[in-house]
Amino acid sequence: MPLTKTELARLRALRDKKHRENAGLFVIEGEKVVGELLAAGFPLLEVYATAAWLAGKGGAAKALSGVERGLRTRFKPVQKPCSTQVFEITAEEMARASHYPTPSSVLAVGNITRQSLSPGALTHGLTLALDGIQDPGNLGTLLRIADWFGIARVLLSPDCADLFSQKVINASMGSFARVAVHSLPLAEALAGLTRPILGCDLQGEDVHALGPLRDAVIVIGSEGRGLSPAVQAMVTQRVTIPRFGGAESLNAAVAAAIVCDNLRRTSRPAEVN
Amino acid sequence: MPLTKTELARLRALRDKKHRENAGLFVIEGEKVVGELLAAGFPLLEVYATAAWLAGKGGAAKALSGVERGLRTRFKPVQKPCSTQVFEITAEEMARASHYPTPSSVLAVGNITRQSLSPGALTHGLTLALDGIQDPGNLGTLLRIADWFGIARVLLSPDCADLFSQKVINASMGSFARVAVHSLPLAEALAGLTRPILGCDLQGEDVHALGPLRDAVIVIGSEGRGLSPAVQAMVTQRVTIPRFGGAESLNAAVAAAIVCDNLRRTSRPAEVN
Secondary structure, three states: OOOOHHHHHHHHHOOOHHHHHHHOEEEEEOHHHHHHHHHOOOOEEEEEEOHHHHHOOOOHHHHOOOHHHHOOOOOOOEOOOOOOEEEEOOHHHHHHHOOOOOOOOEEEEEEOOOOOOOOOHHHOOEEEEEEOOOOHHHHHHHHHHHHHOOOOEEEEOOOOOOOOOHHHHHHOOOHHHOOOEEEOOHHHHHOOOOOOEEEEEEEEEEHHHOOOOOOEEEEEEEOOOEOOHHHHOOOOEEEEOOOOOOOOOOOHHHHHHHHHHHHHHHOOOOOOO | OOOOHHHHHHHHHOOOHHHHHHHOEEEEEOHHHHHHHHHOOOOEEEEEEOHHHHHOOOOHHHHOOOHHHHOOOOOOOEOOOOOOEEEEOOHHHHHHHOOOOOOOOEEEEEEOOOOOOOOOHHHOOEEEEEEOOOOHHHHHHHHHHHHHOOOOEEEEOOOOOOOOOHHHHHHOOOHHHOOOEEEOOHHHHHOOOOOOEEEEEEEEEEHHHOOOOOOEEEEEEEOOOEOOHHHHOOOOEEEEOOOOOOOOOOOHHHHHHHHHHHHHHHOOOOOOO
């Protein structure tokens, strides 16, 4: 039984943020990203895949236990232990459901979930607060950096790129599934915090001279516009990455990574060191 | 006098690497990038611009001294002190010459120049050697990082992205004009070098424990394929960026930036410190 027009239209519509928000769902496509999310144990709701992907030896499909048996009846949803419904579809159906000119062999749907920030959460561990990072590739790269450095949580200002867009999830290389992310008005969230709030600019303290900071917030603005005034006003400590050449700036992700590396150098988490 | 078909075809052809190599010329487009190269004193051969760009107050056009007078006779090349020929063209001509769906107000042509590496050059200062960095955006970002950290030179393996492609030059944010770049077979260039050759992987020495290294080569491979075996064999010291979370890797530019920052921390150039 092929996908109905309504089902195809539903999948295609998820390319738009508005439709994602209305449905409370997002979609990802591609062997790599679906494999990354499955490997990270992300609870996908629906997986649409070609027979070739589902039969793949040693691939991501293995994470969907019981798939092979369940798929004898094509397009009968198979209830998985993790509640992932798996549908085998044809390459033609995939081409019609896909958001891309070159469809891949697997597409998956997940729930949009938003975690609220518990009171006092920012007083423990390192927080990366992203202010107006509108480029999806940069946002995904920043999630990956946060994941590498074991940052406890990432805060996104409302004008950041949509966390649930495919470009963000792809660029995060699976870190989307591992990093705790909260979207909220940044200045309000930072107001009254008694921990250091670090902002990166060209006139701050040398990042190499930073003392140990186990509990702190690092705010990163967009390269073009910098920090918004309300967030800038919350910064308690300005830090600067020493420059030895002619470039005017570093991009936001590179700057964030260097600050994180310097913080981790002086205050490694006890469990890692 | 409008641009002839031949002149338009010549400009458009420079989008292809093959044509660039045959002509020994490259092209860049856009207010931002042309402004960056002019600000860096890069010797552009030809500038094609709309009247609006040329009349721009305080903009990059100011770097082309004498332009305003010279342009009363439209399309008569104006010899500049730096030998930049400036042509005023219409928006329609720009649209036909442009490589982009949305043409900008200025387009410039420069000479492809290749610097040979003088014998013994690698024994002095820090060198960033890029092995198979095929993504133009990543290559441009790496040039910018090299520029920020005052890296003495960048070596590119022959299978890196073309240094003279617009995407590379744009992503470098002007650093293209400031960094000394040499394209050459990397393993041959590194053979016999008596200075440390650092390679970044997951089983090396903690980059935070690196001693002072004033003269060294940092080799960076592509994220997908890593270092080529011949270059890997030249590495004398493996370094690792400590990881505290779940991400499998960092991207090449982020890793390079962190290694550069750590090297600069322990061995700042005398003239800067």
